[in-house]
Amino acid sequence: xxxxxxxxxxxxxxxxxxxxxxxxxxxxxxxxxxxxxxxxxxxxxxxxxxxxxxxxxxxxxxxxxxxxxxxxxxxxxxxxxxxxxxxxxxxxxxxxxxxxxxxxxxxxxxxxxxxxxxxxxxxxxxxxxxxxxxxxxxxxxxxxxxxxxxxxxxxxxxxxxxxxxxxxxxxxxxxxxxxxxxxxxxxxxxxxxxxxxxxxxxxxxxxxxxxxxxxxxxxxxxxxxxxxxxxxxxxxxxxxxxxxxxxxxxxxxxxxxxxxxxxxxxxxxxxxxxxxxxxxxxxxxxxxxxxxxxxxxxxxxxxxxxxxxxxxxxxxxxxxxxxxxxxxxxxxxxxxxxxxxxxxxxxxxxxxxxxxxxxxxxxxxxxxxxxxxxxxxxxxxxxxxxxxxxxxxxxxxxxxxxxxxxxxxxxxxxxxxxxxxxxxxxxxxxxxxxxxxxxxxxxxxxxxxxxxxxxxxxxxxxxxxxxxxxxxxxxxxxxxxxxxxxxxxxxxxxxxxxxxxxxxxxxxxxxxxxxxxxxxxxxxxxxxxxxxxxxxxxxxxxxxxxxxxxxxxxxxxxxxxxxxxxxxxxxxxxxxxxxxxxxxxxxxxxxxxxxxxxxxxxxxxxxxxxxxxxxxxxxxxxxxxxxxxxxxxxxxxxxxxxxxxxxxxxxxxxxxxxxxxxxxxxxxxxxxxxxxxxxxxxxxxxxxxxxx
Amino acid sequence: xxxxxxxxxxxxxxxxxxxxxxxxxxxxxxxxxxxxxxxxxxxxxxxxxxxxxxxxx
Numbered sequence: 001x002x003x004x005x006x007x008x009x010x011x012x013x014x015x016x017x018x019x020x021x022x023x024x025x026x027x028x029x030x031x032x033x034x035x036x037x038x039x040x041x042x043x044x045x046x047x048x049x050x051x052x053x054x055x056x057x058x059x060x061x062x063x064x065x066x067x068x069x070x071x072x073x074x075x076x077x078x079x080x081x082x083x084x085x086x087x088x089x090x091x092x093x094x095x096x097x098x099x100x101x102x103x104x105x106x107x108x109x110x111x112x113x114x115x116x117x118x119x120x121x122x123x124x125x126x127x128x129x130x131x132x133x134x135x136x137x138x139x140x141x142x143x144x145x146x147x148x149x150x151x152x153x154x155x156x157x158x159x160x161x162x163x164x165x166x167x168x169x170x171x172x173x174x175x176x177x178x179x180x181x182x183x184x185x186x187x188x189x190x191x192x193x194x195x196x197x198x199x200x201x202x203x204x205x206x207x208x209x210x211x212x213x214x215x216x217x218x219x220x221x222x223x224x225x226x227x228x229x230x231x232x233x234x235x236x237x238x239x240x241x242x243x244x245x246x247x248x249x250x251x252x253x254x255x256x257x258x259x260x261x262x263x264x265x266x267x268x269x270x271x272x273x274x275x276x277x278x279x280x281x282x283x284x285x286x287x288x289x290x291x292x293x294x295x296x297x298x299x300x301x302x303x304x305x306x307x308x309x310x311x312x313x314x315x316x317x318x319x320x321x322x323x324x325x326x327x328x329x330x331x332x333x334x335x336x337x338x339x340x341x342x343x344x345x346x347x348x349x350x351x352x353x354x355x356x357x358x359x360x361x362x363x364x365x366x367x368x369x370x371x372x373x374x375x376x377x378x379x380x381x382x383x384x385x386x387x388x389x390x391x392x393x394x395x396x397x398x399x400x401x402x403x404x405x406x407x408x409x410x411x412x413x414x415x416x417x418x419x420x421x422x423x424x425x426x427x428x429x430x431x432x433x434x435x436x437x438x439x440x441x442x443x444x445x446x447x448x449x450x451x452x453x454x455x456x457x458x459x460x461x462x463x464x465x466x467x468x469x470x471x472x473x474x475x476x477x478x479x480x481x482x483x484x485x486x487x488x489x490x491x492x493x494x495x496x497x498x499x500x501x502x503x504x505x506x507x508x509x510x511x512x513x514x515x516x517x518x519x520x521x522x523x524x525x526x527x528x529x530x531x532x533x534x535x536x537x538x539x540x541x542x543x544x545x546x547x548x549x550x551x552x553x554x555x556x557x558x559x560x561x562x563x564x565x566x567x568x569x570x571x572x573x574x575x576x577x578x579x580x581x582x583x584x585x586x587x588x589x590x591x592x593x594x595x596x597x598x599x600x601x602x603x604x605x606x607x608x609x610x611x612x613x614x615x616x617x618x619x620x621x622x623x624x625x626x627x628x629x630x631x632x633x634x635x636x637x638x639x640x641x642x643x644x645x646x647x648x649x650x651x652x653x654x655x656x657x658x659x660x661x662x663x664x665x666x667x668x669x670x671x672x673x674x675x676x677x678x679x680x681x682x683x684x685x686x687x688x689x690x691x692x
Numbered sequence: 693x694x695x696x697x698x699x700x701x702x703x704x705x706x707x708x709x710x711x712x713x714x715x716x717x718x719x720x721x722x723x724x725x726x727x728x729x730x731x732x733x734x735x736x737x738x739x740x741x742x743x744x745x746x747x748x749x
Contacts, residue, residue, distance in 0.1 A: 139730075143728065181725075183728065185721075187728070188720045188721055188724045191724070192740060194737045195741045195744055198741055484748055485744050485745065485748045488712060488713055488716060488744065488747070491709070491710075491713050495709055496705075496706075496717060499703060502704070502705070503702045506698050506701060507702070510699065574699060581706070581717075581725075582721060
């Protein structure tokens with residue numbers, strides 16, 4: 001944050017609008033504002049803290065009375081009077097204009113009432129025009145210079161010796177850590193832990209997905225399927241072999257004289273059996289077809305009765321026919337003669353009467369349709385009888401074929417028996433062989449059927465398993481991803497925790513180093529400042545064998561605090577230049593300091609004055625004439641590029657006027673007010689102009 | 693140890709992480725920084741979860 005300008009309106013001692021106070025920057029970074037006690041130095045310091053944070057420093061008396069006394073005295077009763085402070089600053093190459101407004105109203109009893117203040121912010125765009133930002137002003141300021149840290153940058157020099165007293169409520173360690181970005185780290189760690197928990201819950205929700213078991217099952221089933229397939233092929237081959245063997249034996253049997261007749265009979269029977277079996281299959285097929293095509297007829301009787309009842313009812317109610325056909329009426333009208341002989345010429349009454357019947361008559365189509373439907377429905381019964389007759393015929397056929405097959409089989413058995421017992425040993429042997437082969441083929445065919453059933457059921461299970469495995473694989477992928485994310489989150493947490501640990505330790509060590517450096521420069525004592533884990537500063541005497549703690553004097557405490565502030569600014573600047581991830585985006589810090597030399601003696605004043613302009617990027621000091629003594633002026637003058645004097649206009653008739661002599665020119669510090677009110681004027685000192 | 697290397701060392705756990713972890717850390721820190729002014733940032737847990745899921749795929 002680089003301060004650009006400040007302006008006040010009806011704020012405490014300052015009546016109306018003050019001139020714009022512009023602040024020094026760059027190499028000559030110091031602005032000095034001179035003023036006597038009571039002239040408004042503390043008010044100016046508090047104008048900064050009020051406009052930015054609506055806060056006040058400890059020495060600021062009666063903060064509830066911010067409105068200028070004259071402004072409120074001149075105002076009408078119950079009329080709100082405005083007061084405000086406006087500040088302009090630059091941050092990260094952007095210009096900000098911040099204005100806090102308050103209103104005060106007095107009632108008839110001169111009782112003052114203040115309303116809530118309002119904060120307005122504008123940001124300069126690249127085109128130079130001012131725009132209100134979308135975000136609330138407080139949020140923007142909080143990011144630039146957090147409220148908890150403002151005491152490092154806007155403070156009362158006479159009171160900084162209290163900074164490190166144990167009884168102080170504010171926690172310097174916490175504030176400093178916030179400046180470094182520890183809060184960002186803490187929040188990141190905390191929220192990452194929560195994210196990790198959510199990821200773990202997600203992993204649980206995905207559930208157990210051991211696909212191994214399923215895969216094993218699949219492998220087993222597949223190998224069983226393969227085995228069965230091989231076996232089926234074997235069976236086919238074996239049956240083929242057996243069939244050809246059978247053919248050969250049958251051939252041999254035919255060739256052998258004596259059995260020839262029997263064998264031929266057997267062949268004939270076998271052929272007959274095959275034929276009958278085929279007829280049986282066909283008959284069964286016909287029966288099935290008949291039932292599926294016409295079976296419904298058996299259930300139509302009730303519907304048929306219902307249909308005739310409905311028809312009867314419609315006829316009784318004459319809903320089906322009016323008795324007069326449309327075509328008949330049309331013919332009469334066309335011939336222009338009624339059946340009674342009366343002429344039906346158009347537009348006559350008789351014509352209209354006959355014509356009106358047209359609407360009541362129905363077309364022959366409907367009547368015809370009804371008659372057709374009636375005939376068809378009447379045929380149902382006949383068809384049903386035919387259906388049952390056909391069924392009986394087919395069943396008889398089937399029964400007959402069964403009997404026929406049984407008869408053939410019986411005869412075959414007989415022939416086989418004869419062949420088995422045939423006197424010729426060879427024929428007997430062939431027959432036995434043949435029967436053995438037939439038995440074997442039967443056995444194998446059975447096995448083939450069983451295997452086929454097994455194969456088709458296995459196929460279904462394998463299909464299901466495949467689907468399951470696919471689903472589980474998907475789950476497994478999700479699981480793996482969830483696990484990967486958990487591991488990554490855990491690593492991020494660990495690394496951030498490590499950064500936090502290092503930040504706390506290293507930063508404190510490097511801060512202590514810088515404090516010691518600054519303290520050594522200012523102080524003539526051999527003591528060394530120590531910064532403990534809670535950021536409490538103590539002084540140690542290292543000249544003795546055993547380092548001992550020193551009870552610091554008020555002056556030493558002031559120097560300690562200044563060293564601390566200077567070190568903080570230096571180290572945070574260093575840190576923020578090196579790190580854009582955590583800390584605040586700032587490497588420029590101002591110091592606005594009221595009464596910077598407090599109760600220091602001459603040596604310390606000189607050293608403090610020497611080091612002050614180097615502590616911060618920008619320095620605004622508010623001093624009294626006595627604080628601005630020779631050694632201070634001598635040390636700081638080279639850094640000054642802006643100077644203002646606060647002229648206190650006293651309403652006290654015999655007030656003692658006072659002057660400030662700068663560059664051999666006298667500037668009034670206290671003078672008599674031209675009215676009954678006391679107020680302060682701000683006047684810029686133009687040194688360069690004086691030099692010319 | 694000088695100041696610069698001491699301060700650099702602080703960030704070492706981030707700078708030496710795998711690119712994916714680094715990306716998560718950087719995006720989470722940026723998000724936290726953007727919402728630092730809010731006491732209880734809304735939906736921040738969901739947003740962080742989203743970052744992790746986007747980075748680790």
